[in-house]
Amino acid sequence: MKLIVLASHPVQYHAPVFRQMAQEIEAKGGECLVVYLSDFSIQGYRDRDFNTTFAWDEPLLEGYRSTFLNANAQEQPAGFRDLHAPGWIDILKAEKPTRILVTTLNYQGAVTATLQARLRGIPCTLRAETTDVSVVRSPMKDKVRSLIYRTSYSLFDSAIAFGEFNRQHLIRHGISPQRLGMAYFSVRDRTSEIPAPEKQHLRQNLRTSLGFNDAQTVLLFSGKLIPKKNPELILNAIAQLPPEIQQQLGVIFLGSGTLAEKLQLLAQQLAPLPIHFAGFKNQQELPPYYLAADVLVLPSQRQGEVWGLVVNEALQAGLPCIVTEAVGCTADFAHFPDFQTIPENDAIALAQALKPLLGKPRDFNRYQTQMQNYSIAACAHQMAEFLWDLK
Template structure:
């Protein structure tokens, strides 16, 4: 938004832990993103942490929110979640000041298995919380369905689809092929191999082990050609390494582990892969942004039906969805996608609506209406 309309946005952060680094228990390491997240726009950092930031509802307190809102006096306050006390303080402060409150977040109703009682309680709480919102931006189909289910009028719903910065947009096909070849050489992967990849935390929610479970169901000819590729880290690392050794003994299939990869280093890894698999269990995978990143690189993608973006992308040419936990069905989808020749731009046109530029334009359009 700032590039499209200078002076249109001021971002207020409760914490800068994602920049300076914080312990991520699921990755199993201390993480600080290595891209310039605080450049190109005005911002304030309140550092209103209590205890370990992001650990619970009260870990971001909202101290200083009232002062910064009074100072900026914005035309609208856009919340990106309702997960912390910080969000509630911003919500109530804006309402009390007569400032419109907008929301854009990942929430949907099918990411988790819940008891009937919890479903009723959740329905009541969200219906009350959403009632005073002026505009809500939905990131995808399931997110939109969530708001409609909670009695939000379509007039207040605006599309601003979920996307991520395209790291490949300024690269030619020749450059991508060169990076792909070099990355495969470094990893000891044959240029003709079909690389089946995983990107994320090695935790039960993500279910990375199923990539090894599917091997028994792959055609013999495909088993001779594939190479598994795991980008990430986490508690399941020893289990995955053990399964990798077994896969080599049993099938001759090799596996490459990259370790945790920070944002600025993602490009060669995605270009190495042919098919990305996100096989998450129904434990909170509200979207699955690695699917967007992989398609930007030209990878084919398979996700479980527990992944939020499956509803948006399921009809796309090289995107497949399999039932959660079904290794045989996963093998069938991977076999299907392995037939495609690697093309870097197969999803380029479809992804335009799921881009940072498209989201910024959507928000700016509504801001212009509000100010006029």
């Protein structure tokens, strides 16, 4: 097999999967090339949601072949027409791929590239970040959307789902269950790379430096401080609790975004509750915060939260999780102990969900066995095997 992976841009969560998948395919005698529509995430860019400028501290291009169709990009694309596919036909002629794995249809360049591949008789497999439950739509919009997806998906002879809601979406829009693989969304397990004694040391040091005592249950929000993520629900929920429970809590907001100032004002109303705003942290800076916390809370609204990879990171660190029904991974993690799902925008439900988790002993390895199915190795292997069997 000669595989080309078509992706929008290098992403810190996807690059390790592409790296290992390419290595597995090459070990079988095949070839793999990742073609990116843009390199803006390599150049460094201003993220509109994080409201800050940065470049990821991950090696996004090491260990696999890659190339760019739009090099030296300066800005994060904002819409469907922002990324095109110049030189794609030349790549098809030079590489002569036997299959294309398309990981996005959000840009004109990806749709055009898929059409051009199909016109040349090259089979295509879909791996797209879409579900039918992450956004609330009117019946009319849902019908139009479904028609567009059914038309688009007719270009693909197969697909690889990333979770249960995505699997349901793909089948609903014409992908045959017999031609549908599953490889769960995954992230690098950084906490497993830390020796056990060091984990406790990192936890204690950060908690002390942030002003949390050993008895407090520290809630962690990790992500962009934007309306989609709805971080203020955490503070609204705490306000519902009696003072004797409030004093058992602490909060870390790990991330930046447009709601930062509003959240800081709300936090002042809960004084003297210890609430720390850590700001944006790059990938290698994250583990101490997950180790220091006791519960992850992801209170997203139905504005496109198709999975919620911070939940993977939290479970890898042994953290119980409370998420709303709007979070796409709920169907896949619901069976995990102390994984709670609450209604969207329900501060009272969140307050009630917190109570049984107060003062629970911390176990960094609690979900270690279950999370093997959500590892980089498992995801890459499942994708490589599925694609190889398709030929």
